[in-house]
Amino acid sequence: MLKYKSLYHSLKKEIQQGTFIPGDLLPSENELCDQHQITRTTARKALDELQREGFIERLHGKGSQVRERRKSLGLLNVKGFSEAVGQQVDAIMLQAPDYRGWSDRIQFPVKENEQSASCIHFERLRCVNEEPVMLENNWFASTALPNFCQLGFVDGSFFKTLSQCFFIEIVGSEQEIRAEVASSEVARLLRILPGDPVLHISICFSTSHSSLTIYSELYCNTTQYPIGNSYHL
Template sequence: MVAKPRRYQLIYESLKHQLTGGVYPKGSLLPSENELSTQFQTSRMTVRQALSELVREGYIERQHGRGSVVRSERQALGLLSFRGFSEVVSTNHLVQTKFLEPPALRDWPAVFFYELTTAERALNCLSLSRIRYADNEPVMLEYTWVPNIGVDAILTGELLDGSLFRTLHSQYQLDIRNMEQWLRATSATNAQAELLGCASATPLIYIERRYLTNLPNIHVYSQLYCHTDRYAISDSK
């Protein structure tokens, strides 16, 4: 038996249809919560749930003292591109990075999410754990492992323009050529929620990546946890 949509979901779908159909142009205001409550013959709490979904998907923005302001389109970050976060996101947003802990040389994790090559197993790895920001909003937790082909100087130096990929290219002649990636939905743990500034169990997009490089049998690996409440993710190149 298929469950009937909840009342707020019907309101959300109705407003979303109007937004995508151009009924409310960019910069305009949706009717107030009171007006929507009257229009849909429901409570303000139910209306507020519907509006929260539209905010989460990037169709509107709630502004104190004004109400629900319509955006031109859902804003997205090109996080599915194989180019680095700094290069992709900095085109339209202020990019910042915070290290959760200093970069370190480590043995590969005993249980790893990819099968390492023989060449990689013969090396230890450079491990980086970072929070990535777009316009001061934490949008991604990124955990990266680089085979130590002599990249240990990164331990004592800053990344070029804040970009790992630019540093690898410029200083170590290690170029990212392409990538393989797998995505699935997950929920924020308490620790992840605190770092991303969201509620525990908030939906996240989890991505596993293996970056293909110009060196045979040498890859860069990443695990990403993307918070999509404000920005969607896209494959913009």
């Protein structure tokens, strides 16, 4: 293993596990050099990567500070849906994680090696001010996440659970976005009329665990809260 990658993974894991929490300062670059028998160039390369991925912020004269991770990932982001609408969001679990077959509602083609695995599915309704704004369905192969159905969600967040319980991070996504008319089922849950326009977002998340892909189908009522995101170089 390359030295800078080794340090990078070691620091990232400590952040994910909570050894360092947001606001903490990591060991200084010189301390890291001593601890790992490397030069500053190598230590900085690891820190550069953590910085780009949003895990830390470098403060000139102070140190490297752990941040809330909120890098944008396409439409949504690693922190999840609440930032995309910019409001406090409650989640109601309509269907707790359970073993189901792969659904034909999934818009992206399910990878062949995953089709043979059993599939975990859960469905949530996201509300802002008690008003339902998004219906969320997720599917993924159960092989990568043993005992997932027995676990609770960390802070109600699926991504946080992946990170803190399984050390799995989202590393990429593909999305398709459509404006559709609401089906009677979607309309009932979002408390709108069948035929009203809804935003339909299909996402295929790739993760740091090669055998885990997450398929999501989201239906949003955007009349009150449009989906927002931003990007900066």
